[in-house]
Amino acid sequence: MAEPANTPYRCGYVSLIGRPNVGKSTLLNALLGEKVAIVSPKPQTTRNRIVGIKTLPAAQLVVLDTPGIHIPRHKLGERMVREASDTLHDVDVVLFLVEPVLPTAGDTAILSSLAEVRKPVVLVVNKVDTVKKPELLPVIEAYAKLHAFREVIPISALAGDGLDILQSVVVSLLPEGPKLYPEDLLTDQIERFMATEIIREKIMQQTDDEIPYSVAVEVLTWKEKREGLVVIQANIYVERDSQKGIIIGENGARLKEIGTAARGDIERLLGTKVFLELWVKVKKDWRNDERALKELGFE
Numbered sequence: 001m002a003e004p005a006n007t008p009y010r011c012g013y014v015s016l017i018g019r020p021n022v023g024k025s026t027l028l029n030a031l032l033g034e035k036v037a038i039v040s041p042k043p044q045t046t047r048n049r050i051v052g053i054k055t056l057p058a059a060q061l062v063v064l065d066t067p068g069i070h071i072p073r074h075k076l077g078e079r080m081v082r083e084a085s086d087t088l089h090d091v092d093v094v095l096f097l098v099e100p101v102l103p104t105a106g107d108t109a110i111l112s113s114l115a116e117v118r119k120p121v122v123l124v125v126n127k128v129d130t131v132k133k134p135e136l137l138p139v140i141e142a143y144a145k146l147h148a149f150r151e152v153i154p155i156s157a158l159a160g161d162g163l164d165i166l167q168s169v170v171v172s173l174l175p176e177g178p179k180l181y182p183e184d185l186l187t188d189q190i191e192r193f194m195a196t197e198i199i200r201e202k203i204m205q206q207t208d209d210e211i212p213y214s215v216a217v218e219v220l221t222w223k224e225k226r227e228g229l230v231v232i233q234a235n236i237y238v239e240r241d242s243q244k245g246i247i248i249g250e251n252g253a254r255l256k257e258i259g260t261a262a263r264g265d266i267e268r269l270l271g272t273k274v275f276l277e278l279w280v281k282v283k284k285d286w287r288n289d290e291r292a293l294k295e296l297g298f299e
Contacts, residue, residue, distance in 0.1 A: 010176055011175070011177045012174035014092065014174075015095065016095050017066060017095065017096050023126040024065050027095075030158075051063070052187055053187060055183040056167075061171070089118075093121075095166075096110065096124065101139060120150040122166075125152070126157055127156060128156050136154060150173065153169060191270065192219045195266050199278070200216075202258045205261075214238050216237040218235045220234060228273060233279075234279075236278055238281075240282065241282055
């Protein structure tokens with residue numbers, strides 16, 4: 001159904017807030033219809049604020065996917081939590097994502113910080129496809145006692161259920177105003193950053209236990225050749241020698257698998273052939289090293 005000609009255009013910022021692993025990045029990708037944020041079943045996948053842009057005929061949503069709010073155990077964790085919290089007062093709408101279970105201590109801690117937010121807060125109950133409908137009502141009632149939400153919307157970001165309703169509600173809450181970004185732009189992230197995230201995602205998919213949380217990726221060189229080939233050289237940093245061996249694998253087999261999988265996604269991102277060269281290096285305790293964090297882009 002077409003919008004009336006006199007309908008005012010709406011545009012604004014929307015923040016995705018919640019505990020680690022509640023599906024914020026999956027929701028961002030689902031709203032955009034494209035993958036701009038890496039996803040993993042492991043918590044604390046998102047380390048930086050990712051901006052996704054959804055342009056509609058009558059509105060533009062600038063969606064911020066933030067790191068999961070948790071109790072930090074190192075300086076990197078402190079930066080991640082601060083990154084998420086800082087967005088709360090700078091956006092037009094806050095989407096608080098939770099799982100379809102009764103509020104946890106982590107959820108109530110986030111809600112205490114939302115008490116000072118003067119912008120509309122929408123409770124988004126994600127992963128509703130994993131429970132029976134009668135189980136949702138006590139969850140919603142429990143959250144309603146903790147905060148005066150503007151709306152409560154059950155969804156499944158993975159299955160795509162409820163996204164149209166969520167999008168419609170968010171648009172209605174945005175202020176009137178013109179587009180902030182060109183309508184064909186999906187994210188403001190530069191290609192180098194996207195490449196590092198893709199490499200990190202493949203490492204997370206192929207390693208277990210503590211390895212994913214001890215890994216950082218840095219693009220060293222990015223050269224575009226005349227024949228359309230992009231040559232990328234990147235370092236993978238870990239905190240211990242034993243982690244280096246795990247990522248490299250026997251005779252370099254795992255590193256080769258990581259590189260092959262990452263190259264395929266980067267080629268789809270860039271629309272051109274890519275030569276990707278990876279090295280694994282040890283940067284001891286980098287997550288607690290202020291200098292290392294700055295060098296790796298965690299300001």
